[in-house]
Every structure is written in structure tokens, then in C-alpha cells.
Amino acid sequence: MDYDRLIPVIRRLALQAGARILQVYNGPDFEVRAKSDASPVTEADEAADALIAEGLRAACPEIVLISEEQAASHAQTAQTFLIVDPLDGTKEFVQRRGDFTVNIAYVEAGVPQRGVVYAPARGRLFYTLADGSAVEETGRLDPDTPGPCHPIRVRVPDNAALMVVASKSHRDAATDAYIAKYALRDMTSAGSSLKFCLVAAGEADLYPRLGRTMEWDTAAGDAVLRGAGGRVVRFDDHTPLVYGKPGWDNPFFIAYAPGVVLIA
Numbered sequence: 293m294d295y296d297r298l299i300p301v302i303r304r305l306a307l308q309a310g311a312r313i314l315q316v317y318n319g320p321d322f323e324v325r326a327k328s329d330a331s332p333v334t335e336a337d338e339a340a341d342a343l344i345a346e347g348l349r350a351a352c353p354e355i356v357l358i359s360e361e362q363a364a365s366h367a368q369t370a371q372t373f374l375i376v377d378p379l380d381g382t383k384e385f386v387q388r389r390g391d392f393t394v395n396i397a398y399v400e401a402g403v404p405q406r407g408v409v410y411a412p413a414r415g416r417l418f419y420t421l422a423d424g425s426a427v428e429e430t431g432r433l434d435p436d437t438p439g440p441c442h443p444i445r446v447r448v449p450d451n452a453a454l455m456v457v458a459s460k461s462h463r464d465a466a467t468d469a470y471i472a473k474y475a476l477r478d479m480t481s482a483g484s485s486l487k488f489c490l491v492a493a494g495e496a497d498l499y500p501r502l503g504r505t506m507e508w509d510t511a512a513g514d515a516v517l518r519g520a521g522g523r524v525v526r527f528d529d530h531t532p533l534v535y536g537k538p539g540w541d542n543p544f545f546i547a548y549a550p551g552v553v554l555i556a
Contacts, residue, residue, distance in 0.1 A: 293398060295406055295422035298352070300438075302396040302408045303419055305347040307435040309378055309394045310412030317385060317413065324386050332382045334414055340378035340394060348374055348396075355398075358540065360508045369538050372400045377398035377508040381484030384460065390414055391460060391483030397511035402534035407515030409485050418444070418489045418516045426492055426519030446522045446549035447494035453477035454552065457487045457496040459503065467502045473555045474498065488513025488547055498509035499547040502527065507540045514547070522549055530554055 296489040316322050316336035324332050341361040348357055374396065379385060381392035390413035397407035408419035417429045421441075431439025449455075453476050458467055460481040471479065482490060488510070490496040514524045514533065524533045527544035546554060 293355075293400065293405070295424075298398060298406060299408075299419065299422050301347065301351045301511065302398075303417075303429075303438070304435045305344045306394045306396055306408045306410040306419075307433055308347075309343050310344060310410045311435075312336070312339050313379055313385070313394070314412050321364070327452075332386055333361070334379070334382065334385065336385065337379040337382060343395060344376050344378055344394075348376070357404070357527050358508065360506065362483050370399075371402070373506050373536070374398055375511045375535070377485075377506075377512070378421065378511055381486075384483035389460070389483065391486055393484040393486055393512075395485050395508065395512035396401070397515050399507075399511055399535045403532075404511040404535060405516065406513035406519075407512035409489050409512045409516055411484070411486055411489075414486070415490070416422075416486070418492065420515055420519040422504070424519050426516045428489075428493060444493045444516075445522045446491060446517075446520050447497070449497040449551045451475065451553050454498055455496045455499045455513050457478070457482050457490050458498075459483070459487070459501065464503065467500060470500055470502060470555075485509065485513035488517045488522075488524075491522055491547055491549060492517040494549075497549045498552050500527065500544075501546070502544045505542045505545075507535050507537065507539070507542060510542060510545070511535055517547055522547060524548075 313336045359376040377395040384391040394410045406420045427441040456479045460483040487499045
């Protein structure tokens with residue numbers, strides 16, 4: 293893969309999709325429908341998906357494209373692919389809470405190699421550069437003209453005072469019980485793949501997820517976190533989370549800064 297060519301493409305498409313999402317978000321009431329799995333979908337999901345899919349197929353026609361909104365038509369496994377969640381955090385979007393993201397990632401040999409996470413309502417853009425390092429871009433966030441990019445890096449954690457981030461919409465008793473095993477300085481809630489990015493930027497140390505997710509929910513945030521020196525492992529055996537699994541389902545997982553002493 294030519295990463296020097298790929299990164300500008302996925303950055304631009306994420307920003308363009310985010311702009312289209314905000315048109316719906318900031319407009320009058322929009323229709324919310326239920327998909328076959330009972331999860332919500334809106335016109336913003338579908339418009340962003342169409343924009344990103346068209347752009348990726350034009351730029352990378354030789355690479356398999358996996359998208360949440362077209363999941364039923366996909367092969368059930370792959371080794372090398374682009375994977376997209378055009379609007380991660382639809383529940384946050386519907387409730388106008390702002391913590392939703394556009395996620396685009398490139399996966400090779402089971403590993404998210406590069407990715408972009410854009411939170412349009414928060415004005416935060418995270419992505420990996422061609423060399424694999426992670427940055428947050430600030431400024432105008434113009435799709436055609438990159439602005440200032442600041443390297444991000446996980447922080448060195450203090451296991452006596454950890455900062456934990458957990459799901460805003462999917463917290464449950466099992467998650468709270470697991471978090472309670474750690475010595476905390478503070479805990480915050482966030483929606484969508486922003487949680488990976490908060491760990492990547494040194495704003496949190498640990499993000500456990502004891503609930504169902506799909507690969508398109510996590511791949512881009514995983515790539516950004518890896519690029520910032522972080523790790524994502526399975527909850528059950530602490531082995532690295534891999535991608536291209538049959539059906540695209542993830543097991544429970546933990547995203548964290550190295551130095552956090554994981555508890556079984």
C-alpha cells in the first residue's frame with residue numbers, strides 16, 4: 293500500500309463526510325429508522341457512507357471495501373481491506389450529544405495499519421501519517437489543505453491514579469465492576485471511537501469494552517492508538533485484537549497505554 297497516497301484520501305473523505313453529517317445534525321428533525329439488528333440509522337449515515345464508498349472505490353479499486361452500512365453484501369472475512377463506519381455513535385448523533393465520529397481504516401494481515409477518526413461536532417481530527425505515527429490536526433480542518441498537526445502519544449500511566457474512559461451509551465454493571473478493580477484518579481464517559489483517541493492523546497489511560505462491537509467500530513481508533521504507542525488486546529487472554537474475523541464481530545477488549553497493569 294502506498295501510504296503517502298492513501299492518507300490524504302482518507303483524511304479528505306472523513307472531513308467531507310463529516311460536513312455532510314453536520315448538515316443533517318444541525319438541520320431540522322431527521323428520520324431515525326431501525327436496521328435488522330435494531331440499531332438506529334439515519335440519512336446522515338447513508339449519505340456519509342455513499343460519499344466515502346465512492347471516494348475509496350475511485351482511489352483504491354483493487355482493495356476490498358467493508359462498510360457498516362453495506363455489511364450484508366460483504367464477504368464474511370478478508371485479510372487486506374479498507375473498513376468504514378461512516379457514522380459511529382448514531383445514538384449520540386440522534387440525541388445530539390456530539391460524540392460521534394467518521395472512521396476509516398486500512399487493515400493488512402489482521403492489523404489496522406492506518407486510520408482516521410473525525411469527530412465533526414467536536415472539531416477533533418485524529419489520524420496516522422504515512423509513517424504510522426499518530427497526530428491530531430487543528431485549525432480550519434480544510435479537506436484540501438492540511439493544517440497544523442501535533443504528534444500524539446500515550447502518557448506514562450500511574451497505576452495508583454489511573455484515568456479511565458468508558459462508553460457513554462453502553463455502560464453496564466459488568467463494565468463498572470471491572471473498572472472498580474483499578475485505582476482511579478478519575479473516570480469519564482465518551483461515545484464512539486473517541487475513546488481510543490483520548491487514550492492515544494494521553495487524556496486517558498484505559499478503555500475497557502465489555503460489550504458487542506464490530507470491526508468497523510474499532511479499526512480506525514485502534515490504528516490511531518497503535519500509532520500513538522498504545523495497545524488493544526482481547527479481554528479474555530490479553531492477546532492482540534485482530535481483524536478480518538468471520539462475521540466482523542469483536543470479542544470484548546481493553547485499549548490502554550503500556551504501563552497500565554491489566555487485571556484479569
